[in-house]
Amino acid sequence: MRAFRRFTVRPVLPPALDALGELAANLRWSWHPATQDLFAEVDAERWEATGHDPVRLLGEVGRERFEELAADEGFTRRLAGLRADLQAYLTEDRWFQRTQVHGADGGPGGGPRAIAYFSPEFGITAVLPQYSGGLGILAGDHLKAASDLGVPIVGVGLLYRHGYFTQSLDRDGWQQESYPVLDPDGLPVTLLRESDGTPAQVTIAMPDGPELVARVWVAQVGRVPLLALDTDVEANPESYREVTDRLYGGTSEHRLRQELLLGVGGVRALRAFSRITGHPAPEVFHTNEGHAGFLGLERIRELTVAEDGPQLDFDTALELGRASTVFTTHTPVPAGIDRFARSLVEQYFGVGGAVPGVPADRVLALGAEDYAGGDGGVFNMAVMGFRLAQRANGVSLLHGEVSRGMFSGLWPAFDEAEVPIGSITNGVHAPTWTAREIVELAVARGADTRSDDTDPFWAAVDTVPDTEMWAVKRVLRERLVHEARRRTRASWTQRGASPAELGWVDDVLDPDVLTIGFARRVPSYKRLTLMLRDPERLKRLLLHPERPVQLVIAGKSHPADDGGKRLIQQLVRFADDPEVRHRIVFLPDYDIAMAQPLYPGCDVWLNNPLRPYEACGTSGMKAALNGGLNLSILDGWWDEWYDGGNGWAIPSADGVEDADRRDDLEAHALYDLLEHEVAPRFYDLDADGVPPRWVAMLRHTLKSLGRKVLATRMVRDYVRQLYTPAATTARRLDGDHAGAAALAAWKRHVLTGWSGVAVEHVESDGVSDLVRVGDQLGVRAFVALGDLDPGDVAVQLVHGSPDDTDRLRDAEVVPLALAESYDGGRHRFEATVPLARAGGFGYTVRVVPHHEMLASDAELGVVSLPAGG
Numbered sequence: 001m002r003a004f005r006r007f008t009v010r011p012v013l014p015p016a017l018d019a020l021g022e023l024a025a026n027l028r029w030s031w032h033p034a035t036q037d038l039f040a041e042v043d044a045e046r047w048e049a050t051g052h053d054p055v056r057l058l059g060e061v062g063r064e065r066f067e068e069l070a071a072d073e074g075f076t077r078r079l080a081g082l083r084a085d086l087q088a089y090l091t092e093d094r095w096f097q098r099t100q101v102h103g104a105d106g107g108p109g110g111g112p113r114a115i116a117y118f119s120p121e122f123g124i125t126a127v128l129p130q131y132s133g134g135l136g137i138l139a140g141d142h143l144k145a146a147s148d149l150g151v152p153i154v155g156v157g158l159l160y161r162h163g164y165f166t167q168s169l170d171r172d173g174w175q176q177e178s179y180p181v182l183d184p185d186g187l188p189v190t191l192l193r194e195s196d197g198t199p200a201q202v203t204i205a206m207p208d209g210p211e212l213v214a215r216v217w218v219a220q221v222g223r224v225p226l227l228a229l230d231t232d233v234e235a236n237p238e239s240y241r242e243v244t245d246r247l248y249g250g251t252s253e254h255r256l257r258q259e260l261l262l263g264v265g266g267v268r269a270l271r272a273f274s275r276i277t278g279h280p281a282p283e284v285f286h287t288n289e290g291h292a293g294f295l296g297l298e299r300i301r302e303l304t305v306a307e308d309g310p311q312l313d314f315d316t317a318l319e320l321g322r323a324s325t326v327f328t329t330h331t332p333v334p335a336g337i338d339r340f341a342r343s344l345v346e347q348y349f350g351v352g353g354a355v356p357g358v359p360a361d362r363v364l365a366l367g368a369e370d371y372a373g374g375d376g377g378v379f380n381m382a383v384m385g386f387r388l389a390q391r392a393n394g395v396s397l398l399h400g401e402v403s404r405g406m407f408s409g410l411w412p413a414f415d416e417a418e419v420p421i422g423s424i425t426n427g428v429h430a431p432t433w434t435a436r437e438i439v440e441l442a443v444a445r446g447a448d449t450r451s452d453d454t455d456p457f458w459a460a461v462d463t464v465p466d467t468e469m470w471a472v473k474r475v476l477r478e479r480l481v482h483e484a485r486r487r488t489r490a491s492w493t494q495r496g497a498s499p500a501e502l503g504w505v506d507d508v509l510d511p512d513v514l515t516i517g518f519a520r521r522v523p524s525y526k527r528l529t530l531m532l533r534d535p536e537r538l539k540r541l542l543l544h545p546e547r548p549v550q551l552v553i554a555g556k557s558h559p560a561d562d563g564g565k566r567l568i569q570q571l572v573r574f575a576d577d578p579e580v581r582h583r584i585v586f587l588p589d590y591d592i593a594m595a596q597p598l599y600p601g602c603d604v605w606l607n608n609p610l611r612p613y614e615a616c617g618t619s620g621m622k623a624a625l626n627g628g629l630n631l632s633i634l635d636g637w638w639d640e641w642y643d644g645g646n647g648w649a650i651p652s653a654d655g656v657e658d659a660d661r662r663d664d665l666e667a668h669a670l671y672d673l674l675e676h677e678v679a680p681r682f683y684d685l686d687a688d689g690v691p692p693r694w695v696a697m698l699r700h701t702l703k704s705l706g707r708k709v710l711a712t713r714m715v716r717d718y719v720r721q722l723y724t725p726a727a728t729t730a731r732r733l734d735g736d737h738a739g740a741a742a743l744a745a746w747k748r749h750v751l752t753g754w755s756g757v758a759v760e761h762v763e764s765d766g767v768s769d770l771v772r773v774g775d776q777l778g779v780r781a782f783v784a785l786g787d788l789d790p791g792d793v794a795v796q797l798v799h800g801s802p803d804d805t806d807r808l809r810d811a812e813v814v815p816l817a818l819a820e821s822y823d824g825g826r827h828r829f830e831a832t833v834p835l836a837r838a839g840g841f842g843y844t845v846r847v848v849p850h851h852e853m854l855a856s857d858a859e860l861g862v863v864s865l866p867a868g869g
């Protein structure tokens, strides 16, 4: 029988144990080992059985045990200590307060008062399963690192009744999905309530139906609140209750409704949260991937037509919204970008729609692919993301470059290198992802986990003796082996095997064998089965008599992706073979709980995506923090930080068009590396049983990557490069909104007058027959500006080395100064450039719009070059 209704009864703790409830309610416990130890002390068995879930643990422990604990002085003392520690963590000044805030309320030049971070998924802990993969884990790590640094972020997302899905296998190795119900009352979230106790509500007008109603849950992630909207409320008809059913499922219209709720509903939830709690209104809005982009439309509505708003015109509101918005694009895979039928968007944003009063044609124009190669029938969320954000970035250097190429159609007048999309490389939250034993090594060498200052450890890595380092890795490998056996047994039982058939599971994996991990979602570009390209060769590597390797593999395929499921099946069938099953396992249901012991237990982390489709990748960073060596295609972050000695680069056959041949080439390069480089180094032991050349590489990994891969480094980069500049521009435009109105008017004026701008004539001197390094090039440009003033533009000399089609490589930009103005809107600009390098030199002169509130010369998309230039 199925329950008609369900709810969870929350425990009543004895007053002496009140603080246990406080510790459970703040997810900081999930990266604070001492707090986890305290929960284990409450009831060790239940702590394991609940999968380390404090809310469930406290719900299941009986009154008697609580009374025992309340009378245990040692326990109550530890509890009081941890509560005080949490209070201090939540209130003391941290990096942001110490270095980024000037003046009481932010003040000019200061960091933002608050930042809203919108994401369709957040991966914070296994007990709040609201993520599918890398994007969500990254969002979770972003919030945690912001909390550690004191950065005033508020997360905004959805609460899905089923999260993503739980993966298991059938007898044939085919992926099975199940969707357990998550009762919010059993999750570490609380309902946002009005002061009279009624649940706060957010509503959105829908086409042909009643309003969509959502309530708002709040999860506390250290210092950072995370708001999560949920439509599973009685006021909604059934079809609306399903809007927040699961992540990335359903039809295109279902996705549109989810994104409408996230973007438009998210801003409304934030306003309710501020009104009720007094939380400062965000000065910066960060759109984490295109899915959340509708937030910009709601902000335009607030600024243009809302009765309690300033009633600005659309263009002025757009300038304000853009100045305060940051957009991060996360994938170069076209299928990863949301594109809706224009007609569908029109239906939801038409008259009386989600943002009433905002003209539908302006909305549609924001997402239009109105560039060469675009599809006129679709509304593209990434394109809207760029148009609604003055600052945008990719998530690694290489991905920034790929994104500039991919979206260059939006700035057709500019070379790809000048497309205004920068990059900030992702990072991972060390306290979440570093094994305790490694943290202890670090603390013993002066790392201060309280202040998140791990520098002393990276500096002291060399003082850890080889034997100690190696002993720690063995402990971690052994833990993974036990975990893998437990999961293998559970999976086979689930697949229908009886205990009597499963004796072999006790011999699965070996704590002294070179252990390679491979775990990630299974879209085709990640190439789960590349290692199976030559199955006989893989077998020989696994079964090598002196230098065997063992593989631990995991990953979920999107439920609608049968191709991905076939790859999983192929791998599972290989791993089921009695000849090799002690050396290769596929563990179902990859999630945070599996990932945490997996990364530290691996000696090598394997990644073989099809370059350049891995925007960044973060699992290899987590491995590196635990002394794992990366063996990866030079894609994403690895392309940037591989230094020849901190792991291995699998050569990629870029440019080989035949996909099969490319896979062959890259697979063989992988086998060769494993056979000739990786395994020999691992098994080359000294008299103490330690492989010195391996440990040297492990040290180098920690030293070269430890500081870089941190989410705290990433969040600091966001604050300095994007959040603070965005807040600064927004403050200058805001006030009485005059700045924004002036900027909007200036843009109209410049675009209207641009046809009158021309580089009419360029003269140079200093360039004789014989030019030498050290000579000067003098350039005079005669420029017509029509109705524009010299102050409206920048005239620039762009120089570099010309290639054989005269394109300038490594171009540099030098400003020309106004020298003289003539009648009729004509002006002479001049510059002198020293010729510093021998070799080919090419240059051109161009005019671009210039205004101090622009973030890039390319922002308006127009440029004027010499005729024929």
Ligand SMILES: *Cc1c(COP(=O)(O)O)cnc(C)c1O
Pocket (backbone or CB within 6 Å): 132, 133, 134, 135, 137, 519, 520, 521, 590, 591, 592, 595, 616, 617, 618, 619, 620, 622
């Ligand atoms: C880190 C992590 C990911 C993302 O890994 P990528 O290398 O970016 O593919 C996905 N799922 C889980 C559970 C993770 O911990």
